[in-house]
Amino acid sequence: MDKKILVTRSSIPPFKEYIDEISDIWESHWMTNMGEKHQKLQAELKGYLGADNIDLLVNGHMALELSLQALGLSEGEVITTPFTFASTTHAIVRNGLEPVFCDIDPVTFTIDADKIEDLITDKTVAILPVHVYGHICDIEKIEDIAKRHNLKVVYDAAHAFGETYKGVGVGNFGDVSCFSFHATKVYNTIEGGAVCYRDKKFGTLIYQLKNFGIKNEEVVDGIGANAKMNEFCAAMGLCNLRHLDEEIAKRKKVVERYRQHLENIKGLQLAVAQKGVTTNYAYFPAVFDESVFGEGRDDVFKRLADNGIGARKYFYPLTNSFDCFEGRFDASKTPVAMQISKRVLTLPLYADLALEDVDNICRIILEGH
Numbered sequence: 001m002d003k004k005i006l007v008t009r010s011s012i013p014p015f016k017e018y019i020d021e022i023s024d025i026w027e028s029h030w031m032t033n034m035g036e037k038h039q040k041l042q043a044e045l046k047g048y049l050g051a052d053n054i055d056l057l058v059n060g061h062m063a064l065e066l067s068l069q070a071l072g073l074s075e076g077e078v079i080t081t082p083f084t085f086a087s088t089t090h091a092i093v094r095n096g097l098e099p100v101f102c103d104i105d106p107v108t109f110t111i112d113a114d115k116i117e118d119l120i121t122d123k124t125v126a127i128l129p130v131h132v133y134g135h136i137c138d139i140e141k142i143e144d145i146a147k148r149h150n151l152k153v154v155y156d157a158a159h160a161f162g163e164t165y166k167g168v169g170v171g172n173f174g175d176v177s178c179f180s181f182h183a184t185k186v187y188n189t190i191e192g193g194a195v196c197y198r199d200k201k202f203g204t205l206i207y208q209l210k211n212f213g214i215k216n217e218e219v220v221d222g223i224g225a226n227a228k229m230n231e232f233c234a235a236m237g238l239c240n241l242r243h244l245d246e247e248i249a250k251r252k253k254v255v256e257r258y259r260q261h262l263e264n265i266k267g268l269q270l271a272v273a274q275k276g277v278t279t280n281y282a283y284f285p286a287v288f289d290e291s292v293f294g295e296g297r298d299d300v301f302k303r304l305a306d307n308g309i310g311a312r313k314y315f316y317p318l319t320n321s322f323d324c325f326e327g328r329f330d331a332s333k334t335p336v337a338m339q340i341s342k343r344v345l346t347l348p349l350y351a352d353l354a355l356e357d358v359d360n361i362c363r364i365i366l367e368g369h
């Protein structure tokens, strides 16, 4: 192939639509600090996500970092998954908390809820699972464990924007769910994120934490960060939200085309359709079992790259194998995660990916079968 195809390509509204959306900023000169666009987007997203409570932030990572702070978690252990983006684990460690890694389910790649309880100690303060690739965690089991052991639950919902479980927006589970609106996500505000939460007190705290801990002009009673979404990002969010359903419908077509080619291929494991979940078609992971498929993940990755196709090894290496944690964690304690991480490739997926390109990508993949 002559053209390059990358793992994803940002959704972007028509140029004029964005220019129209930001033009009044030239009248108001109001560019950040919870301006009109921030407020409008917050209200619209509350509706779209079916959330009781929501607050917007500068990105998904700060949503995670500040959520742990707003829950008052400053010491102890947090049970989490190593099969995720760096952000999840870093948010825990940067708060002075100790990540305790739980293995993952071999089908959904989310935290294996049956293995959580064995990891609970008297130091455990929270569970931080990830709805990885948009696969929803075992919410019922996790809620039950958290209740019985009096633990907080923070969902990393970076991949799960707009999804529902049994008809309920995924942001409504746990104490808080953290979304990412990064340029590479199904829904983007260029950079951005949000928290959906249960307790109104949490809302007051996170609002202060994203704005230096300021309570009012004369009272600063928290040690906050600066994690506000600016008006240009909120404007992008307002535009992208108008096109989102159409974008997801197009993603669905791309995913269906992949499935036509790759489903039922021996040695190839794909994402699953989960009962009760409406998916957003965020990622298309494929797991290669070399001994059955005939070729390993790295061979397929290389042949795709040689053909100008930038598939990605999300999520390799596991976060408990990162260089920055050398000697600190034992990745052999999460063997399923380790195996999936060495075998998985996320294939290009975005709304405007041509179906003929999907055909070509699959042809190149299947050359090794």
Ligand code: T4K
Pocket: 006, 007, 008, 009, 010, 059, 060, 061, 062, 084, 085, 087, 088, 130, 156, 158, 159, 179, 180, 181, 182, 183, 184, 192, 193, 310, 314
């Ligand atoms: N939790 C989880 C589970 C996450 O996956 C993430 C982020 C977070 C938390 C934290 O949320 P944020 O703080 O980011 O809001 C990308 C994204 O930067 C990151 O947001 C995302 N997860 C992660 C899975 O993917 P990289 O390092 O792979 O990005 P990069 O620059 O290689 O881009 C990937 C592809 O996207 C490019 O090949 C082309 C396309 N692209 C990229 C950019 C930057 C675009 O089309 N437009 C763009 O503007 O991390």
